[in-house]
Amino acid sequence: MAYVAPAPAEVEEVELYHAHSFITKYVFSQDAKVIAIQYSSVAIAIGVVGLVLSSLMRLQLGFPESFSLIDPAQYYQFITMHGMIMVVYLLTALFLGGFGNYLIPLMVGARDMVFPYVNMMSFWIYLFAVLLLVASFFVPGGPTGAGWTLYPPQAILPGTPGSGGGIILMLVSLVFFIIGFTMGGLNYVVTVLQARTRGMTLMRMPLTIWGIFIATVLALLAFPALFVGGVMLLLDKVLQTSFFMPVILSLGEQLEYGGGSPILFQHLFWFFGHPEVYIVALPAFGVVSDLISVHSRRNIFGYRMMVWALVAIGGISFIVWAHHMYVSGMNPWFGFFFATTTLIIAIPTALKVYNWVLTLWKGNIRFTIPMLFALGFIVTFTNGGITGLFLGNVAIDVPLSDTMFVVAHFHMVMGVAPLMVIFGAIYHWFPLMSGRMMDETLGKIHFWVTFLGAYLIFLPMHYLGFLGVPRRYFEMGETNFIPASAQSLSAFITVVTVIVGVAQIVFFYNLFKSMKSGEIAEKNPWKAASLEWQTPDQPPGHGNFGAELPVVYRWAYAYGVPGAKEDFVPQNLHPDEVGEAGAHEASEE
Amino acid sequence: MFVAVMLVLVTVGTVLFHLLSPWYFTPIASNWSAMDTTIDITFWVTGAVFVAVIFFTAYCAYKYKYDANRRSEYEPENKKLEAWLITLTTLGVIVMLAPGLFAWNEFVTVPKGAAKVEVFAKQWGWAYRFPGADGVLGKSGVKLISDNNPFGIDPKDPKGQDDILINDSEMHLPLNKPVHLLFRSVDVLHNFFVPQFRAKMDIIPGTVTYYWFTPTRTGSFDALCFELCGTGHYNMRGKVVVEEEDAFKAWLAKQPTFAKSMAKAGTAAEKGFAKLDSELAKPGNKNSKRVF
Numbered sequence: 043m044a045y046v047a048p049a050p051a052e053v054e055e056v057e058l059y060h061a062h063s064f065i066t067k068y069v070f071s072q073d074a075k076v077i078a079i080q081y082s083s084v085a086i087a088i089g090v091v092g093l094v095l096s097s098l099m100r101l102q103l104g105f106p107e108s109f110s111l112i113d114p115a116q117y118y119q120f121i122t123m124h125g126m127i128m129v130v131y132l133l134t135a136l137f138l139g140g141f142g143n144y145l146i147p148l149m150v151g152a153r154d155m156v157f158p159y160v161n162m163m164s165f166w167i168y169l170f171a172v173l174l175l176v177a178s179f180f181v182p183g184g185p186t187g188a189g190w191t192l193y194p195p196q197a198i199l200p201g202t203p204g205s206g207g208g209i210i211l212m213l214v215s216l217v218f219f220i221i222g223f224t225m226g227g228l229n230y231v232v233t234v235l236q237a238r239t240r241g242m243t244l245m246r247m248p249l250t251i252w253g254i255f256i257a258t259v260l261a262l263l264a265f266p267a268l269f270v271g272g273v274m275l276l277l278d279k280v281l282q283t284s285f286f287m288p289v290i291l292s293l294g295e296q297l298e299y300g301g302g303s304p305i306l307f308q309h310l311f312w313f314f315g316h317p318e319v320y321i322v323a324l325p326a327f328g329v330v331s332d333l334i335s336v337h338s339r340r341n342i343f344g345y346r347m348m349v350w351a352l353v354a355i356g357g358i359s360f361i362v363w364a365h366h367m368y369v370s371g372m373n374p375w376f377g378f379f380f381a382t383t384t385l386i387i388a389i390p391t392a393l394k395v396y397n398w399v400l401t402l403w404k405g406n407i408r409f410t411i412p413m414l415f416a417l418g419f420i421v422t423f424t425n426g427g428i429t430g431l432f433l434g435n436v437a438i439d440v441p442l443s444d445t446m447f448v449v450a451h452f453h454m455v456m457g458v459a460p461l462m463v464i465f466g467a468i469y470h471w472f473p474l475m476s477g478r479m480m481d482e483t484l485g486k487i488h489f490w491v492t493f494l495g496a497y498l499i500f501l502p503m504h505y506l507g508f509l510g511v512p513r514r515y516f517e518m519g520e521t522n523f524i525p526a527s528a529q530s531l532s533a534f535i536t537v538v539t540v541i542v543g544v545a546q547i548v549f550f551y552n553l554f555k556s557m558k559s560g561e562i563a564e565k566n567p568w569k570a571a572s573l574e575w576q577t578p579d580q581p582p583g584h585g586n587f588g589a590e591l592p593v594v595y596r597w598a599y600a601y602g603v604p605g606a607k608e609d610f611v612p613q614n615l616h617p618d619e620v621g622e623a624g625a626h627e628a629s630e631e
Numbered sequence: 632m633f634v635a636v637m638l639v640l641v642t643v644g645t646v647l648f649h650l651l652s653p654w655y656f657t658p659i660a661s662n663w664s665a666m667d668t669t670i671d672i673t674f675w676v677t678g679a680v681f682v683a684v685i686f687f688t689a690y691c692a693y694k695y696k697y698d699a700n701r702r703s704e705y706e707p708e709n710k711k712l713e714a715w716l717i718t719l720t721t722l723g724v725i726v727m728l729a730p731g732l733f734a735w736n737e738f739v740t741v742p743k744g745a746a747k748v749e750v751f752a753k754q755w756g757w758a759y760r761f762p763g764a765d766g767v768l769g770k771s772g773v774k775l776i777s778d779n780n781p782f783g784i785d786p787k788d789p790k791g792q793d794d795i796l797i798n799d800s801e802m803h804l805p806l807n808k809p810v811h812l813l814f815r816s817v818d819v820l821h822n823f824f825v826p827q828f829r830a831k832m833d834i835i836p837g838t839v840t841y842y843w844f845t846p847t848r849t850g851s852f853d854a855l856c857f858e859l860c861g862t863g864h865y866n867m868r869g870k871v872v873v874e875e876e877d878a879f880k881a882w883l884a885k886q887p888t889f890a891k892s893m894a895k896a897g898t899a900a901e902k903g904f905a906k907l908d909s910e911l912a913k914p915g916n917k918n919s920k921r922v923f
């Protein structure tokens with residue numbers, strides 16, 4: 043049966059912006075791929091700062107008497123900066139600004155983002171926000187030590203370190219981050235909705251794009267809550283308004299405040315903060331789906347369910363925020379509602395896990411480095427998701443909230459698991475971005491040390507939480523309920539942390555060495571079916587797709603199709619060239 | 632093969648660690664065993680899922696290793712299997728959620744006769760107030776706080792005159808009597824937590840929060856501040872002594888009432904306390920026993 047030719051393009055090709063000088067090409071660039079690398083570099087650089095801070099914190103917790111490196115005030119400043127850096131400035135920026143920029147145009151078959159100039163602005167405003175954040179380390183009083191949650195009243199009162207310039211810079215930096223992000227985010231959404239190539243229906247998009255797309259929509263809806271909360275807190279600090287401030291006696295002195303509600307801030311913060319968890323998780327879900335499918339040479343299992351699960355999780359994530367506030371003193375009757383919604387969200391999430399595993403089932407699995415990291419993700423995400431069921435179930439949260447159990451839970455689920463995906467993604471797309479392969483042996487060392495190490499850090503930490511070891515404690519001191527052995531466990535965790543931290547040098551060495559002298563990658567080295575690998579050049583040039591945009595005939599997961607010539611069928615391969623399966627495909631249209 | 636073995640080892644290691652680790656809940660000393668039970672149920676349900684998922688992954692890693700002569704099976708969807716998985720997961724969720732909601736319902740419903748005790752938080756220490764003979768706590772406010780009136784009790788409210796003030800980080804409670812703790816903070820958020828009692832609630836300036844429990848074991852228990860409240864947060868410790876009712880009554884009888892402490896106000900001793908207070912407010916002070 044003859045294949046029906048796709049409809050002619052409805053939209054004319056647009057003239058791309060062409061850079062003429064080094065500066066417009068690589069510095070003030072409007073090419074999404076360059077912006078992606080700029081975003082990623084800044085995010086990773088600030089992420090390394092966050093990592094170093096975590097090691098200092100761990101040294102304090104593991105060996106409280108022997109290291110006098112930091113005092114309590116610094117400890118609180120470090121956890122705050124570490125938390126904020128990791129969640130917002132590293133993970134959000136890297137997944138959306140980095141992977142989003144690089145992959146969206148390539149995977150939907152567009153030449154670039156639809157608003158290249160705004161895209162460029164987005165990066166520079168992000169950079170400015172990062173610089174403001176870093177500047178807060180150098181102001182008198184240092185950065186804020188209010189915890190990454192920045193709860194008032196303490197965030198702006200003198201009993202907390204960095205309650206002067208530190209908290210102001212933090213809030214202003216967040217405001218700029220959100221402005222920059224909004225510019226980028228609108229771009230990602232509009233590009234996905236408007237700039238897909240012919241044949242790329244929404245239900246043929248790779249899950250990576252679905253994940254990034256839904257996450258961006260969430261971010262565009264969630265960040266405004268943080269924005270207004272931040273601005274109101276700034277006003278409370280600078281102009282002595284009382285949005286969040288009741289009558290207060292601070293360190294023996296009556297303050298001018300009165301009438302505000304500290305809990306109001308918590309609602310605004312978590313209305314942003316919970317979707318934020320998914321802003322980090324959904325791109326990771328998407329990317330890992332692609333890694334698993336490509337490297338196990340199998341179609342993603344239950345694609346439609348995977349898409350609807352992403353949409354469902356995204357939607358429900360806006361009505362679960364108060365599970366972070368079960369013991370905040372809000373009306374306790376909210377607990378019933380939020381516990382129920384929170385446990386409901388576990389259902390689509392569990393379905394995703396099942397479908398990843400079922401994608402491996404009956405596959406043809408290559409244990410490449412990206413595949414190893416994807417498996418690492420499955421283990422850590424399953425583990426972390428499970429402990430989420432503990433904390434979401436309101437009655438269990440009462441004894442466990444604000445203990446090390448919480449720290450272990452969110453590190454496993456939104457620290458380690460997304461990092462597994464980020465590493466896997468870097469190993470996976472490095473050949474596309476650089477034209478070279480990364481070293482396999484170094485990659486394996488990096489994977490096993492990081493995966494096993496991270497698991498050894500955070501698994502036992504849950505049990506410290508059961509004992510009642512609090513989070514955000516500079517040192518435990520004397521208690522009559524924590525056995526001495528708990529301190530040994532804490533020391534063990536610190537030792538592993540240092541090993542895992544040092545192992546990242548292997549990764550960076552591999553990255554830089556491979557960039558310069560890695561083995562040249564053959565075209566489409568993983569034999570992937572999605573569009574980004576089908577560009578005429580590898581790495582793809584300006585405009586991505588050469589003279590003509592590709593036409594898409596099928597979904598991105600045609601692996602192992604019976605009757606096809608190879609074990610994968612690229613999305614843009616004309617049905618006539620697929621082999622026997624092509625005719626079958628055409629008749630199904 | 633190697634990968635499959637590692638996955639199995641990680642799973643088995645996790646389970647063994649859970650079973651053999653010496654680190655777990657401190658033995659409970661309150662009526663909230665329903666929380667512990669819910670946790671046990673959740674462990675069973677989620678533990679089974681964890682083991683099943685990772686073992687299955689290991690099985691796939693072992694069975695479906697790459698072979699150039701083989702193709703994966705092309706099966707985009709299996710609605711029946713997905714429906715089964717969703718149903719089973721939903722059942723699992725219900726099994727965990729139901730006991731949790733029952734426990735929570737009990738937790739937020741304070742029994743009628745529970746004895747009221749106020750826990751008073753301030754950067755960085757605790758104090759307590761018992762309602763006295765009338766069983767009612769007098770009105771109070773942050774604006775009324777002064778050196779002479781550290782709790783900010785309204786001197787004009789007759790119900791406050793007999794309130795018993797515990798200007799110390801240690802308080803006593805009678806065994807097997809439900810208590811209704813009412814929390815008040817003068818400055819920032821705090822949280823009063825005794826791990827053995829399981830109950831926990833933030834303390835918010837401008838509002839009164841609460842929880843209730845029944846102590847079921849005598850002993851002396853550490854209370855910790857569980858909400859970041861500034862530099863001295865990790866040092867904000869208290870103590871709860873649970874004892875037989877007679878011993879408790881004897882202890883309570885020795886404590887001053889508000890009326891008595893006001894009468895004493897202005898003496899040299901009070902000035903001494905004020906000085907001590909400002910010293911203790913310094914971060915890093917490890918001996919913050921007496922706060923006011």
Ligand code: HEM
Binds near residue numbers: 129188191
């Ligand atoms: C090996 C890597 C890491 C180590 C060893 C580590 C360690 C720590 C430690 C010791 C704390 C303080 C716990 C406390 O006393 O409350 C902490 C807090 C935190 N970490 Fe990490 N961390 C790591 C990676 C990450 C990543 C990737 C994220 C991203 C989600 C993250 C997010 C946070 C957050 C949000 C906090 C809470 C900060 C707060 O309490 O205000 N961490 N981390």
Ligand SMILES: [Cu+2]
Binds near residue numbers: 315316317363365366
């Ligand atoms: Cu949440």
Ligand SMILES: [Cu+2]
Binds near residue numbers: 859
């Ligand atoms: Cu505290």
